[in-house]
Amino acid sequence: MSAPAGRMLDAAFELLDRQIIDGDGNHAGKVDDLELTPLEDGSFVVTAILSGPGALGGRLGGRLGTAAASIFARLHPDEDPDPVRLSFGVVRELGPQVRLTTSRHHLDVNRFEHWVRDRFIARIPGAGHAPE
Template sequence: MTDGQLLIEFHLLDRQIVDIDGRMIGKVDDVELEPTGDGHYRVVALLTGGRVLAERVGGLLGRFLRWPRPGSLRITCDHVLEVGNHVTLSLHAEVLDLPPLESWLRRHVIGRIPGARHESQ
């Protein structure tokens, strides 16, 4: 990243989003852009969730992914603490209104993976 510029496909899309404690929130499935007035755009929000991913993928696979009508989550950039090999938020996961499918997966699947809850820390 030079001069504060991000390459959306390289720095953001498909990066893991973690809360301030390092707990997984989801992946960046898309971004919301806003024109700056000088021919450039700035990222105003990160979008995650099944619905967002389905729209990004499109076609038959996108329709399949959209089938159970999973929710989505919009995280404004003022909550982004750091962008590196993952995106770190300045928030705790509990304050986010996670889509029901994401919440269920976190509790019943991801939470059961050894090391997923950072027990060693």
């Protein structure tokens, strides 16, 4: 169940780097950043969880962060890719993990893994027999 309205939490301490669990109980990445959207009255609301190298790169900063972001950009078909974005509307519960209502198959969370699978793993002889 989601917590009662009005509760307070510290974003970096209680949300960042938490494991995301999808509706089927599978791992679906980590919380690498949060999207904050302004309202008319000047306040900001968390509207999405950003996950994966595209989001983490910006947070790490420095050479490592730039490298992570540029690798992510290279792997992505779009010219100027956004990080993986999970709308906060699919969040069911915040706790030691962040639980979603949706299955990860409906979310674009494992882009890097898919790329590695298609480009490298699939070319290894016998890889076609590997169980999912």
